[in-house]
Amino acid sequence: MTQPRINLLDFDSEGLTQYIAGLQEKPFRAKQLMRWIHQRGESEISQMSDLAKAFRESLAEKAQIQALPIVSDQRASDGTRKWLLDVGQGNAVEMVYIPEDDRGTLCISSQAGCAVNCKFCSTGRQGFSRNLSLAEIIGQLWLAEHSMRRDPDAVKRIDLDNQSEHEGRIISNVVMMGMGEPLLNYGPVVGAMRLMLDDNAYGLSRRRVTLSTSGVVPMMARLAKDLPVALAVSLHAPNDQLRDELVPLNKKYPLKELMAACVDYLPYAPRDFLTFEYCMLDGVNDTDEHAKQLIALVKSIPCKLNLIPFNPFPDSGLLKSKPERVQTFAKRLLDAGIVTTVRKTRGDDIAAACGQLAGDVKDRTNLRGRMQSIKVGDIGRGL
Ligand code: SAH
Numbered sequence: 431m432t433q434p435r436i437n438l439l440d441f442d443s444e445g446l447t448q449y450i451a452g453l454q455e456k457p458f459r460a461k462q463l464m465r466w467i468h469q470r471g472e473s474e475i476s477q478m479s480d481l482a483k484a485f486r487e488s489l490a491e492k493a494q495i496q497a498l499p500i501v502s503d504q505r506a507s508d509g510t511r512k513w514l515l516d517v518g519q520g521n522a523v524e525m526v527y528i529p530e531d532d533r534g535t536l537c538i539s540s541q542a543g544c545a546v547n548c549k550f551c552s553t554g555r556q557g558f559s560r561n562l563s564l565a566e567i568i569g570q571l572w573l574a575e576h577s578m579r580r581d582p583d584a585v586k587r588i589d590l591d592n593q594s595e596h597e598g599r600i601i602s603n604v605v606m607m608g609m610g611e612p613l614l615n616y617g618p619v620v621g622a623m624r625l626m627l628d629d630n631a632y633g634l635s636r637r638r639v640t641l642s643t644s645g646v647v648p649m650m651a652r653l654a655k656d657l658p659v660a661l662a663v664s665l666h667a668p669n670d671q672l673r674d675e676l677v678p679l680n681k682k683y684p685l686k687e688l689m690a691a692c693v694d695y696l697p698y699a700p701r702d703f704l705t706f707e708y709c710m711l712d713g714v715n716d717t718d719e720h721a722k723q724l725i726a727l728v729k730s731i732p733c734k735l736n737l738i739p740f741n742p743f744p745d746s747g748l749l750k751s752k753p754e755r756v757q758t759f760a761k762r763l764l765d766a767g768i769v770t771t772v773r774k775t776r777g778d779d780i781a782a783a784c785g786q787l788a789g790d791v792k793d794r795t796n797l798r799g800r801m802q803s804i805k806v807g808d809i810g811r812g813l
């Protein structure tokens with residue numbers, strides 16, 4: 431029986447160097463491979479023309495470059511794009527691309543489902559299926575970046591700091607805000623983010639990669655030491671009683687510990703502030719009293735508060751705060767000197783907004799039939 435082939439997307443720089451060393455090849459081969467895979471989006475080892483032919487042939491027998499198969503690819507009227515990716519056993523994850531004037535942001539998933547089970551989140555409602563591997567996480571960026579580059583009128587190109595090796599780049603920012611709690615899948619998430627920052631891969635700066643967490647306190651400290659990217663913390667409630675209900679992880683890591691972990695992260699943060707996310711739920715967490723408590727909670731921490739009007743989904747039993755309420759709430763925070771923004775909802779005609787990502791494969795038995803499986807060789811042709 432032949433051995434299953436290794437997926438080269440599963441390696442960060444160190445992993446690939448080790449793998450290459452195990453094949454008795456020189457370390458610079460790892461760099462060359464990284465550039466072919468991540469900068470040029472090449473998926474055929476045989477096409478990597480500056481590698482010795484014999485090496486290409488023997489590597490192609492053992493290894494491949496394979497992203498998750500695409501189940502569907504939808505485009506919203508505002509340019510937002512959502513891909514549903516097959517993770518096997520009837521499960522799927524979603525990734526979302528959001529174009530703006532000066533940037534292109536990709537929202538990536540880290541797990542199929544989520545165990546945290548926040549009350550207002552449809553991913554949480556579906557329960558936890560499994561962690562994604564490093565290849566499945568970085569493969570989302572690889573797939574989105576290189577498939578859009580091949581599509582001449584897909585989107586605009588972003589010129590980032592004149593990095594010539596990334597000319598024609600489409601994605602300038604990545605947010606770990608898709609399905610799953612990234613800090614509960616630490617190793618693969620950090621490995622994937624290392625590749626996002628690696629000059630031989632995507633070369634993004636730490637401030638252009640944001641990890642959003644519901645507050646896995648011990649892992650926040652590890653992230654500060656290992657790879658301190660921009661951090662967004664999902665707060666959603668200004669006191670423990672309410673947060674226990676909305677974000678059940680609060681029972682394990684209550685607000686006092688969470689806020690202390692935020693303060694400890696600050697010296698490592700790529701900018702001198704953190705972001706707090708606050709999903710606005712009608713009559714639940716949006717009163718003046720909540721605003722007062724929230725101000726007291728965050729006022730000593732340099733931060734930006736991002737108010738997210740709740741994106742409804744079926745059977746949530748929750749309602750979105752009224753726009754006037756959101757404005758009044760925001761004004762109270764602003765008057766207290768807290769930088770506050772209200773997040774624009776994007777892509778809601780294709781259910782691509784925060785918390786609507788359910789990996790919804792309605793007719794699971796028909797998943798294969800509906801799959802427009804992307805052929806490995808298709809990605810990266812003609813770049
Ligand atoms: N698990 C991580 C990251 C993914 S969720 C976290 O919770 O931070 C990304 C953001 O979307 C979080 O702030 C989350 O609270 C928010 N969110 C989830 N469901 C939502 C919904 N239905 N409406 C608005 N925001 C939601």
Ligand code: SF4
Nearest residue numbers: 544546548551554644
């Ligand atoms: Fe998980 Fe984040 Fe959804 Fe909470 S909001 S259930 S942590 S994905």
